[in-house]
Amino acid sequence: MQRIRLRYTKRGRLRFTSHRDFQRAFERALRRSAVPMAYSAGFTPHPKVSYANAAPTGVASEAEYLEIGLAAVRDPEQLRAQLDDSLPAGLDIIDAVEVRTPNFVERLEASEWLVRLDGVEQDEAARAVALFLAAEQVEVERLTKNGVRRFDARGPVAALEIVAPQVGNGPDGHLEGESDVRTARPCAILRLVVRHATPAVRPDDVLSGLRATADLAPPVPAEVTRLAQGPLDEGTGTVTDPLALDRAAAPAGPVEAAGPRATASA
């Protein structure tokens, strides 16, 4: 069985897709594009797909990952293009590599998030960030299925900074301008790097932390985008490409579907 790791996005309005919604959409896309899926054994066989670390509903992402098992060998890039065509715009498959290394999920050490706060002045945001970073610990609460849970939101934060407004980076122009035409209001953008820990600290929790330490209360819900997830470079506070290892382990040249390596079977 050949296994392929894919990177995909949740962009624009499709950020409201829940993980379950995405799973159904993806499995239908597999059928439409006639990908030779490997199936699980058993009474009701399921296509072999495993998902890692899905972003919450309502949060956009440039860096979601999943892995599929194939019953026949395919060129990863062709497969990527084929699947991408079959999915709605916004759920885009942007990278594909053949699996050559184990322990992928462990490699997803941290996530980098962009948090857009409409209606918040940059100075105000900068002050709150400074207070948050200066704290040893920032206790926050979150309502979970098992009731209210208290935990530290400061510890796992590897980086938090105000970034200059970027232009034309995101779909729908979401990452544009400091006081953009969309709202004609001030806007602050935070870049946030959080280590994946238990309990998971999400951008929401950091925002709760900013409210707790500096009374920062954005007038409208924050727009959050995951920019990357992968190994964390502690020195620079950056997140690197989790597919790099598989890419490095690949032999030179494209995989031939009917070549000598086509011995994989279901």
Added chain:
Amino acid sequence: MTVESVFPRLEALLPHVQKPIQYVGGELNSTVKDWDACDVRWALMYPDAYEVGLPNQGVMILYEVLNEREGVLAERTYSVWPDLEALMREHRVPQFTVDAHRPVKAFDVFGLSFSTELGYTNMLTALDLAGIPLEAKDRTLDDPIVLAGGHAAFNPEPIADFIDCAVVGDGEQAVLDMTEIIRTWKAEGRPGGRDEVLLRLAKTGGFYVPRFYDVEYLADGRIARVVPNRAGVPWRVSKHTVMDLDEWPYPKQPLVPLAETVHERMSVEIFRGCTRGCRFCQAGMITRPVRERSITGIGEMVERGLKATGFEEVGLLSLSSADHTEIGDIAKGLADRYTDDKIGLSLPSTRVDAFNIDLANELTRNGRRSGLTFAPEGGSERIRKVINKMVSEEDLIRTVSTAYGNGWRQVKLYFMCGLPTETDEDVLQIGEMAKNVIQKGREVTGQNDIRCTVSIGGFVPKPHTPFQWAPQLSAEDTDARLTKLRDSIRGDRKYGKNIGYRYHDGKPGIVEGLLSRGDRRIGAVIRAVYEDGGRFDGWREHFSYDRWMASAEKGLAGTGVDVDWYTTRERTYEEVLPWDHLDSGLDKDWLWEDWQDALEEVEVDDCRWTPCFDCGVCPQMSTEIQIGPTGVKLLPLTVVNK
């Protein structure tokens, strides 16, 4: 004039609501056309939650039929849940379409498909959110034509105040005819305003415009007559019937939602209409005659639809799917084609007497062997004669015994309570039938672990059926009868634990009955319910019987009639029924005779296999029965595709 998307304003609200994905659109196979390049624009609504409305075949078909036309645009809108409704009111975001998020008020037609009357309050919510006046008389040229269709539109009188127009019967050709009339009127500069375009529609005889009819009442509250009040408006409005289903292979590109919905499968309507003649069944009466889609037409729709959607299941839909003349070849052909693709087949409506084990085996070949479901509808032989559901207990026992012998372990049976002439004894027979089924199952399999679930709904008399004159059983009597049945099942030591018992209490049925056989005076009741916060009446957690009853008292004050008058009262032959001026093709005298036959427990045959018994539809509507067999088999696709 370009219409702006409300999405940026809506988007800010979405993080605060449940399942926001249902409001963002972007479904696979959805269509967004250039607003300015179209001159007739339709907003289509299924007035229920997105998860129920999206898979609706009627809306999907019309959406495609309209969008395929040059210069015509159709978008969809659904009921928003109360959480979003409150935010939309607070932030002044209007009812929007999910395709391009355009405000519903900007369209030429706002068409609603009512498969049940319980969507009426949701229509009022949508109109109000859209900024369209609730009552037709208050609308101006800036408002869309509010159009009702679907089975409930066969008696549109309860919503006559709120709609501008209703269309009865098949919508495919009707929406195109309506489009042309509107297009011409717009091109002429909209002469005569709303009245003129509605008059043009009414004069065709195929569109019902309530404002052009006056209802006169007798002193006792019954209707004296319904009279056209404009020259050229016909006394009766005819239903539309599409002949040759193969010419209408819709939906070709079914919508595939991102959100989870109630049906997620590739549905193909394999025939329309039913002449089994079950007397309680409005669908079977108003959709005559039977028109089959050909086996090759079905094969093409399935293949194209699966490619376009990626669905894992094919649903072969109709009112009684095993009655297709070539159902065996269809099921085998499809199972053969899709063996490797793990595509399951389902036949949602199967009669006991049309069931055969070969067919059942084909249906489950590529998928799961879940339970079997049948609908004997009546517990006793006698009541089944009254309702003309000619299924004998021997048929049922023979069928389930074969099924158990072939590996099924679970049978579900559907019944109704409150049928005309019904006694406690008829209903208690339901329990006996379930025991016999289990007994037979144990015998055949040698196992004790055999389950039979009985599911019971309250009977609601419907317009255009032989039971349109019948008294409805009161909620109290329904509940009392069902309690007796429950006690008799629970009390049975030998079988009781193996019988699942599901039933609905009688109260929602009374409200449905009020709306089904209501007249224009019911409009005030619907409005009162809406204004009191009534929404989503098809949902148990939102439905309030007390609110409906309080509103009925208020809305009907001074009319001399009440809820009982509409529901539990038996009608006489002479009475003018509120829907008599809507022509379903059925001869009223034939319906009356069939009602008398019911009372005498006389059955009537199916005209597909016996001579015509003059229900009136074919001559009245210039239609005919279209059935096979064609003798054609489904070929393997590799050959077909070359």
